[in-house]
Amino acid sequence: MKTNLVWFRNDLRVLDNPALSKACEDKDASVIGLYIATPQQWRAHDMSARQVCFIHDRLIELQKELAALNIPLLFQTSDNFTDSIDEIVQLCKKHAVDQIFYNNQYEYNERKRDRLLKDKLDSDIKCFEFDGNLFSTPLTVLNGQQQMYKVFTPFRNAFLDLFIQNIPNIHSKPEPRKKLTIKANKIAALDYPKEDYDFFVPDIQKALEKLEEFCAEKVEDYTEKRDIPSLDYTSHLSAYLALGVISVRQCFQYLVQEYPDFWEKQKSGAFTWFNELIWREFYQHLIVAHPYLCKHKPFIDWTDRIKWKNNPDHFEQWKTGNTGYPIIDAAMRQLNQTGWMHNRLRMITASFLVKDLLIDWRWGERYFMSQLTDGDLAANNGGWQWAASTGTDSTPYFRIFNPTTQGQRFDPKGDFIRQWIPELAKVPDKFIHEPHIWAEKNGKLIDYPQPVVIHDIARKETLEAFEAAKKSA
Template structure:
């Protein structure tokens, strides 16, 4: 009997799992599943302890589901990707595994790992990779010059056009197999442990329930509520999508079920929410087309010449949520406490670090990854480069979020702020964004820091820094052009 091995990575589910479905398409073959923990590699990539714990918790549910399908589950831990490839090669040789099935990951190191496996596994074993964590595979959405789009809106237009012409639906879970099964106790990874907030229960069933409930209950008012951090106006599905407890195709399917014509109504809440999924696709397509985005490089070259501040005290204040700007502080404390942050707040806090404190966006990107439950290189890097005006389809460098103006617009009564900054609980609504003015007027006790920077002053300083970097790059470019012309 032929033996097939399914290598599980960020696809911790049995429903709509392309590699698992393909491996199980014949009952006459033996199918095994394996998960390989690589904690040393995770440390290099800056994975948060919360995400490692979330992976482990969901792995327990997945192992149970596989056992019910009579698919034996294997667990192995080794240091890094190189060790994982060596272990797979030896295991396949020992157990006479004829085929390895896996769903592709698109980051640079992960792609190198898969290529290494294909090169080292030997002729006796065939590697079969699948595009699973995306709706449409990278490289399938190109402009008229057969190049990757650099701007989101035309990418979205082309994406929707191709989607309408495609037949995409979720795959069923494997049928119960014969003669398999058997549980293996999974020890916790050799990695720091951090409890996951009860806001994010583990398991495929919990993720699907959240998706369906959101489509039925939360979707009708999504446009009106999605930018308000003080209420539950978003789906909060990103942690499940990141590690593959749920797939984007399942999200698309539930949208079709609840709103069959949503792609035709581009001003509707369902289409607006689906556009966020397309952003997720956009960033994945980008890191395949431009691998240097995975290597701490900005998309816009001249922004590498910006003279960034080295200010440990300001960085610490931002990280700990003690900047004196209530919305920034509340957002950062939410991140530090539950490992998740509302998307509007991600933009505001990122803009504050880069364009008010003038601290390198890469430092903020790394800090987010160290805390996020939904830490995802493509999306996190894309978001930070957008906010920092260094990336493709980025905000213009002269656009600087004013955290006070943003707060008054999206959390006018300070409900979100009071939840995460309890020092301000007794400050009246009209003073929530200027608590020290209320303190001076009333002589109250306020254990909350003064603003660490003056917004207007830092705005001018940042614009000057960006202008200087752009001018310097232009002069260097002209000099190089002149030298090449006369060489």
């Protein structure tokens, strides 16, 4: 009888899990699940306490789901990736494991870890890898020169051509196994700070209900309403995707049930949302094609010569939501209190840090990771480099968001601002984005900081810094 080990990583699900499904194909094989927590590694990569708490809660649920299939989920802790490989080698010897199944992770250190596993395993133990968290295998969507695309739209078009020709199937839930003598151990408390998270639940049925509800009730208006932070029109599925609680194939399955052939209607809400999933795919493919993106390097070389101000006081004001620009501060307070931020606001706050405060985008990238429940290296890096004009398919450096007009556009009456900045509750709609003008005109005192910089002056300084860096290249 063979013994198959399923190594769970960022694929914390039973449904549509190709590694698990493949391990269970041989009905006579014993199947063991394994999760190894690596707190020291997490700290080195700024993983948020909220995300770690969500992982812990989800593992408890996953262990129950696997137990119903007579598959024990073993839980272990190692300080780092290297030690975790030694743990797996020992476990394989202890349980006479013949085959190991896992879904790929694409970050540089994770790929290095997986290569180390193959080097350390006995030659008779086979490893089977799957692209369980993407629609397509990285480096299979290539341009005419057989290179990774540098711009999103051509990548999307090529991706869609391949996708429509071979629409992926969902991997079914495995049948229950014969009972094993191996018992699952308790999911122990993790050596990490504890912090509550909002918006996401570890229960898979509730997560899938949220997906179903979004596709049935909100997708139709997604294009028009997704950028308005006071409206609840985003999917709130990001943490499920980042940790593999739900797969992108499941997202597609639920979406296509409501909107068959939606890809033929590219102005529809359904296509707009699917386009976001392709952006996720794009960023994952990029870190495989360009591993240096995982090492705090910009995609555009010359942008590494920018002379940042990196004012620590300004950075602290940005982090705490005290810049004097209401839409920025409301967004940062939402992040700090919930571990999540609306996507449009991620772009605006990132632009403000880089283009108004002239602070290195990597400071913001790390801070977001330290707060987000849905932190994902590829997506976070891609988003920050887009906003900072240092990445592939980024906004040109001379296009700089005006935080006041951005607020006026996406939160015109200040509904979102008042939710997170109660000290501005009495400011009229007309002045909610410039509360100090109202205060000065009406002799009012408000407990809210003056703008940390004047946007027009900051914009000029940023343009000069970028232009000087480009000329020196």
